[in-house]
Amino acid sequence: MIRIDCPSCGGRDEVEFAYRGDATVVRPAGDAGEEAFHDFVYRRANPRGWHVEWWYHQAGCRQFLKVVRHTMTHEVHAVARAGDRVEVPAAEHTGVPAAEHKGVPAA
């Protein structure tokens, strides 16, 4: 069970939230081309380690939250409102080559 500390509601169980995916992907410009949109829609870094993601507090304040979660330990490092920036801890050594971490977000 993940506990998410909602900025409005306080600490709540994950059952109150809906996972809404990677919060680091950025919509390309309208004329960026088919490949850019394919990547935007389908390609995800799937990192082992810290990940910034959207969690929707559907049973609480009904706000989208930005959550920094560790994909191996489920530790939650930070929770912020959708428009806020979050700090992401430095990637620790996981035994996975750095190239596979290229999607690890900086913001």
Added chain:
Amino acid sequence: MSVSDVVKADHLTPGAYGAVGGDPVRIARVTCDVVQVMARKGRAADVAAALLASHEVVLPGPGAAAEGRGMTALWVQPEGWFVVAPRAGDGVLAGALKASCGDAGSVVDQSHGRSVIRISGSRAAWVLAKSCRVDLHPSVFGPGRVASTQLFHLGVTLRQVDAVPSYDLMVFSTFVTSFIEALCQAAEETGYVVA
């Protein structure tokens, strides 16, 4: 007697049910009007000023309720509130709030869409704890506190009304029959009185 005998088509049959000899909780429907008020973008201060003038209420922040003149405002989300008041007839409360907010807020009458159930008694929190994930212990929760959460898999806006304690549980009206059944089942162990 089973719960389906107590609750028929969302009508509660008065009586004492469940375990006897204990400390029963009281379960009742609350007849009220419910209106949703949401500030339009950048207009939260205007809505707050309007409702302070018209209903003498200081709109509450996260997790809180505030009393105004003849009404209670519940925080439900950033810049969004429920206003609850004793039933005054279709559109009366919503009309007054709409007139007050003008174009600063979006006002929607939810009186038919939401239903409120009150559970009261020294063991009310104990009964709710069977399903409630929010800590209702007096050291962290109390009168005037509000939480949007889930009970029995249903979305509910929970408000502690007094120190008895009494809790008002607001659910979608279409779910209220199943919600009351679940609540009564949870209260079998303490016994419950339907007024």
